[in-house]
Amino acid sequence: MRLQSLLALAATSALLLPLGAHAGKLPGGYLEACVANAQQVNKAMTTDQATKHCDCAGKAIEKNFSDDEIADLDSKDGIDARTMQRAETLVKRVCPPETQKK
Template sequence: MRLPSLLAACAVSALLLPLAATAGDFPAGKEKNYMAQCQETAKAQGVDAATATRHCTCGAQAIKKNFTDEEIKDLDSSDGVDAKLMHRAQAAVQAACKPK
């Protein structure tokens, strides 16, 4: 009886591997830039510092979870950002970090 449940768990794990493979990270020093820019924008919109920090931290985690290293690098490129990629990033952050 234990073998089928073990096989089912292995099958589920194998199916989830591609999801984990999309996780990326910010290039060196870029996460601090993201956080600073995000917090500055939030404060300009009248959001208090604690709320801005929570939202920006959540946004950074959502980006890391949903985008590859290359996509994250492209989000901060100096030659312009692909509109579809930017829209995906905004949607991911909004979905993950909507106010409760």
């Protein structure tokens, strides 16, 4: 998978996740929305691969971000760039997409 696709997938995952410094909680419907977006970004990704990636990303975000940070990532009125970068870096490091592991 190209780096651009990986970054888009990480950004998509991060945008849909609520983040908190002391273990936040993801919004309802996160997994379904993440899987759908992951497959839009990477057409080669199966539903099973997208589900595993999104589940991993969700757990990592919940563990490392606060509720306020997670809410910021899910915001419709702008996202803090540093919070987004932290989320992208974390998801990329902890949860590489299955299609990349060949």
